[in-house]
Amino acid sequence: MTALLPLTDSSSYGNFLSPSGVSAQLVAQHSWWLIGICALIEIATLTLFFLALLRDQTKQANPSARVGYLRRPTVWIGVGVTTTVLILSGFVATSFLTDRALARIEGAEPYTHIEVIAHQWWWELRYSGWEGGAGFVTANELHLPAGKSVSLQLSSPDVIHSLWIPEIDRKRDMIPGREQSVQLMAPQTGIFRGRCAEFCGYQHAHMDILAIAEPPEQFDRWRAAQASAAPTPTGELPLHGAQIFSQAVCGTCHVVRGSDAPGYSDTAPDLTHVAGRLTLASGLLENNVVNLTAWISDPQHFKPGAKMTVNQLDPQDLRALVAYLETLQ
Amino acid sequence: MKDADPPLYDTDVPAGELAGRLSAAWSDSPGFRGWLSSVDHKSIARRYLITASVFLLLGGILSLMIRVQLSAPNRRWLSPDAYNQIFTMHGTTMMFLFAVPVMEAVAVFIVPLMVGSRIIAFPRLNAFSYWVYLFGGIMVWVAFFLNIGPDAGWFSYPPLAGPEYGAGKRSDFWAQLITFTEISALAVSVEIIVTVFKFRAPGMSLQRIPIFVWAMLVTSFCIIFAMPSIVVCSSMLIADRLVGTHFFNPAEGGDALLWQHLFWFFGHPEVYIIFLPAVGMASTIIETGARRGIVGYPLAVISIVSIGFLSFGLWVHHMFATGLPRVGNSLFTASSMAIAIPTGAQLFCWIATCWGRRVRLTTPVLFVAAFFLTFLSGGLTGVMLASVPFDQQATDSYFIVGHIHYVLLGGAVAPLLGAFYYWFPKFSGRHLSEYWGRWHVVLYVIGVNLAFAPMLALGVRGMTRRIYTYPDHAGWGALNFAATLGAGIIAMSFLVFTVNILRSLRQPRNAGDNPWDAGTLEWASSSPPPVYNFAYIPVIISRTPLWDGADAIGQVTGLQVQRKEVIVTRGLDAVPDLRDPVPTPTLWPFVAALATTAMLIGSIFKPSALVWGSIPVAVGMIGWLYPRRGKNT
């Protein structure tokens, strides 16, 4: 069995306190204030408590004395409570203001609309059509135009998932029977890792999504390419592979637009341009020939419980199938 | 019906004979049957404590398994299926089978003694609640060992736990466990409330009720108002699964979010149901350590009551990411922040109580210090999480895991351990070693901080909860390793604790009646207390009667000695009102609990068991309540 190959680390796993998205930056700023002030409160309270506990250890206190040394203790308690109230009011106010600022960002005119549909355990992405091309379906890689706001329509047909790309924006739950629409913006180009944040069953651990932010022109070129159907394979091996794809079980679930496989894009990832993706199996494996071969032969080794079954193809057919998939740029 | 013999009063027997006669009237009959029939609150509380400790051990082993799996990236020791069952069982066991019952166990033992009563109200119901709790716990653990343990998290969100995606019987066992633990917890709450209302020693008017008793009273009210919510939603879930209803099915008009509202309407008060008893324990320890009644007693009581109230207004902060309207979310931010005010007031009362006193640094007091060194991180991260934008980033990440464990291990378990050291002489007549106790505290504080501070950092770095493994290149390995080390140190601290207990149990019972020189009534009885608690029910004139000199405690006389008898006092001013005959030991609560268990487990496999299973339950109840010489309930 092929060893698990790590994804070459061009992507970040995300640190929500040093983010790159505009919304996430606002939240991070607010968070740093919260953390800083809470740390001060913790230090102050601990100091007070240990002073109270240890200060008089050496004193020969009269054990039967009923009254301590703190004069007007209730006044001091009152001071403490008032301070607490003031600090908390500040927190409520800043939290509210931050939320308002976030709402304003989300009011911007979106550059494009994308339906994000979470499945057990992969992401279906439906890009809407635009003047340069028709809508298309892809999976697990969310291409975004950097510096532009995009509108996401979130939904889930099975269980509750949650979309979280820590460096771009906050979590949004995806609840069956409810649609949530959000807007997000990646101001800089780069690859940002996101993942499902709500426990969704066996492979909750392996449900990553890559957000790929590129300059708008490059994004437009990408989506024009995605909108086109898969190229007809040339060469003996890929042609044979295409046959296997539609005759073996692959084609019953997966779609390759332009091929004669009957699959459905909502049961399994659309593979029309699979070779252009960076990862396989929702961010689990780097997309290369070795990993693709290993994945097709035994998905259950990598993602136990996943819907894709073990495929016992003879080595020749497997090579052909992989060769075919590699042509789907 | 009157007894055949003429009544014999305690004033009629010589002082030397009184103890013997009371023991004869109050003791359980010998043998196994007598043991099963016991309705003495102290023996039932001991069973509760031991059972809860076993579940703590089991839940703790699961947590170590989780930590071993996550100690390094890409570990495949546990399959995702095993891992999901393990973390679900860990949460379920710790919340429902350890945290709530252990607090109740302490209360069942201490509250009657603290209010100067010979019994807990409804002693037979008390026995029943214990058996139901035990059988429920055994049921879910047997299911787990048979590989049909629940696997949808301790929160069991549908649709994952629903009929379509939660295959098999796994989530049914979870939902039915909830029924067991709720029956038990609700019954204990009623017992405690009525004990506090009607069985307080004469003179214990409202302003003389000890803080721990106030805390348990408020906790019991929280249970009464919070738990029906989860009874309703877990019944809906099991109905969806077993008879095809559609409460949570969006395709037929149901709604998955309905579950979350109902669950968290219970789930948030649940945290305070665990935290408030701990507040009461810490207050008691501080009062005794500083040898002074708590400073700002009215404020302390008001903060406990207001924490109880406010805990019902925060549930939506568990749902900030679900896309509810913004305005509503902001209101819940305010209410979630507001609960920090009474909590803060409580802490300031403690600091003021210690201030200027030479506090004796016994192990219980050190555990209160441990509370400060751990709980503050939990409480303050909680304040941060009240902010909607912060929460939407941090929720469902390891930040939350760190936060709740700081709250529970710091805010609840640390005072609980202190209380265990504090009341151990009362439970057993023996002291625990202070030397080993200090080791226990130090290891515990180091372990908790080492285990959970890295989790906060992991959450910030994007690690989500409930994942069974993570890749190397995520860069989470080192922090996870530290957390695992911390978990190991916590386990070591409990090992020290166990050694301490075992060593102590080999010592003679020489702790003395009031080893800590405490002020409250439980120490007016011997250690361990006799089965009748007090030879004479005390009459008090202050909140800390034991500090007021030998004459400050009066005696109630005129109770019969040949049968079990207590007095009922008036709710507000605790003036004696009635003489109350006490129910005798009986096997029926055990039988009724067995029948209830059969009915509830049967209904998992055949819903009609609810119908035929109710017949033996009814028989059990009739046997329990059937009058035999006027002694029942």
Added chain:
Amino acid sequence: MDVRHLPEFAFEHRMPIWWGTVFFMVIEGSAFLMTFTAYAYLASQNPDWPLSRVLPNPWIGSVLLAWLLISEVPNMWVKRRIKRCELNPTRIGMAVMSLVGLIAVGLRFFEFRYINVRWDSNAFGSMIWALIFLHTTHILVDVAETLVMTAMSFLSPLTGRRYVDLSENAEYWDFVVLTWVPVYLAIYWIPRWMAQ
């Protein structure tokens, strides 16, 4: 302080058992309240509530409502007799209340046929059946208790504390009657008003 002169029992709030009953009613009342909340929540989430076109037929439920309200007359009467510890009127009253309860149970089982919507057809049906199930368990429990207590009151001479138990049982019947009113409205009339 000597207490030998104190009585062994009293009624209502002086007795622990009264508080016990009250708190169990509070618990069950909260369960009803949470179920109503769930009902209101689902109704607010579904613009086309009630989801069924055929609604529960109210006639037998209304008969039951009337019957339960009328039953309060003998119930009040027996409660007064119990509190005066009058043996024979108590026995008669308990027998009457047993009969009243049995008829109410009969009406309830008859009522099931007129609900017209199954619990597994949609969330509305589920909600309706949840409410009626909850209330049916309350009727059954109290009627069973009444029957047992009636039998006891005839089989053994009643001592003072037995009267307290009987009065708790009678008070629980008030709770059963009282909870039927909102449940009845929620099953039969609110869906009708919402359908318009």
